[in-house]
Amino acid sequence: MTPPRDAYHHGDLRNALVASAVRLIEAGGPSAFSLREAAREVGVSANAAYRHFDDKSALITAVAADGFARLAERMRRAMASASAHRGGEPASIARFKAAGGAYVGFAVDHPEIFRAMFGECGAECRSATPENEETETSWTLLGQALDALVADGFLRPERRVGAELKVWTVVHGFASLSLDGLTAAPTQRERKAALEALLDFTVVGLCGDLPTAG
Amino acid sequence: MTPPRDAYHHGDLRNALVASAVRLIEAGGPSAFSLREAAREVGVSANAAYRHFDDKSALITAVAADGFARLAERMRRAMASASAHRGGEPASIARFKAAGGAYVGFAVDHPEIFRAMFGECGAECRSATPENEETETSWTLLGQALDALVADGFLRPERRVGAELKVWTVVHGFASLSLDGLTAAPTQRERKAALEALLDFTVVGLCGDLPTAG
DNA sequence: GCCTAATGTTGACACTGTGAACTTCCGCTG
DNA sequence: CAGCGGAAGTTCACAGTGTCAACATTAGGC
Numbered sequence A, B: 001m002t003p004p005r006d007a008y009h010h011g012d013l014r015n016a017l018v019a020s021a022v023r024l025i026e027a028g029g030p031s032a033f034s035l036r037e038a039a040r041e042v043g044v045s046a047n048a049a050y051r052h053f054d055d056k057s058a059l060i061t062a063v064a065a066d067g068f069a070r071l072a073e074r075m076r077r078a079m080a081s082a083s084a085h086r087g088g089e090p091a092s093i094a095r096f097k098a099a100g101g102a103y104v105g106f107a108v109d110h111p112e113i114f115r116a117m118f119g120e121c122g123a124e125c126r127s128a129t130p131e132n133e134e135t136e137t138s139w140t141l142l143g144q145a146l147d148a149l150v151a152d153g154f155l156r157p158e159r160r161v162g163a164e165l166k167v168w169t170v171v172h173g174f175a176s177l178s179l180d181g182l183t184a185a186p187t188q189r190e191r192k193a194a195l196e197a198l199l200d201f202t203v204v205g206l207c208g209d210l211p212t213a214g
Numbered sequence C: 001g002c003c004t005a006a007t008g009t010t011g012a013c014a015c016t017g018t019g020a021a022c023t024t025c026c027g028c029t030g
Numbered sequence D: 001c002a003g004c005g006g007a008a009g010t011t012c013a014c015a016g017t018g019t020c021a022a023c024a025t026t027a028g029g030c
Helices: A013-028 A035-042 A046-051 A056-084 A091-109 A111-117 A120-126 A133-151 A163-180 A188-207 B013-028 B035-042 B046-051 B056-084 B091-109 B111-117 B120-126 B133-151 B163-180 B188-207
Strands: none
Touching: A013 A035, A013 A046, A013 A056, A013 A111, A035 A046, A035 A056, A056 A091, A056 A111, A056 A120, A056 A133, A091 A111, A091 A133, A091 A163, A091 A188, A111 A120, A111 A163, A120 B163, A133 A163, A163 A188, A163 B120, A163 B163, A163 B188, A188 B163, A188 B188, B013 B035, B013 B046, B013 B056, B013 B111, B035 B046, B035 B056, B056 B091, B056 B111, B056 B120, B056 B133, B091 B111, B091 B133, B091 B163, B091 B188, B111 B120, B111 B163, B133 B163, B163 B188
């Protein structure tokens, strides 16, 4: 992938460093990652990194940003493919569940990256600055899914407000617990079942009503 | 608090180190905490800590364990006081909401400790070993609150199974997002409103049904 | 009252993030 | 095409860190 470096100038150090950092973090978590090691892996002196990043944490921030972009992409894909072959479910609900599933799926597949994204260094990526398109995207995708629920008549419009936060809460909570393991490492099968139940629960919470209590 | 150390032996180094670590972590997060600094603060050589902890991470684990104990205590208190003066709400629902509120409250009041509890070093505290009474407790308290919902007829028994995970997911998710700030630092007032809405949403999700879809 | 084991101490090592000063080389201007 | 300015990398240096090994001190049981 990286050709043996002969030239004095690397050519694409920034991206190479980010890629190396992703590998290292993916392997051992954000704590088991050092600037020097990343530089070593790329074949460059430790301080070269400072031409491209203010900080060690700036590099991690870049990793987080990359993670957010990949997360959004994954959600996009999942939603699109859910529209295609859903299993008898209304399209809007299928898409909604697909979005949630993709979020959790990303977290489970890339736990350490996910941690980095929501650690202190990822903070800048998460603030909804107008420029931060990528970050905004997963939030936006969720919004689209919810709008579709309204359009299909499942979610009453007056309940639409604040729905993103609720869904995000559920999905993010499940992802966090899956990683940080309140439940001791369930099988993928069990997790899938739990997630399905959770998404149903979410739909009821959003769209449903309490039975006449008495 | 700690009397000026004159004796060669500290007397209660273990606890002193944990307390110091709690302060340091609370001040600057788990990353801005060093074994040496904690030892310095206690007035003891760096390596003295190794008589009480295998590792730096073992110390953090102790901090996490302490956090879990305090969290459970806070939930216990909140639930008890909710039984006393609830505002026209059924007791079981009031207690349930109090438990959730206490969880989030702890996370918001002690963000860095909370992070430590759910970071890699806190992992041992979270596994439900039979001995790990304290850890189990907040889960157990949640279970009690759910049982009360069943007893009061709000939650149908066949929906009881798996309810802990759902509630935990919501509450933990909201706590995480509140700390890690998807939403840019809302006021305490806003957060309280959001939490209230979220708990209502949770009750509906657990106990409610979809309106006859058509 | 001594011996042992628990508790603390000192010294050392490899490693980290980062600043300062120096070198190499790409790309532009004359 | 010469040469130069600045971007991109390098080396040296420093303060801190976690941790190991060897040593010192002391509390408590025989």
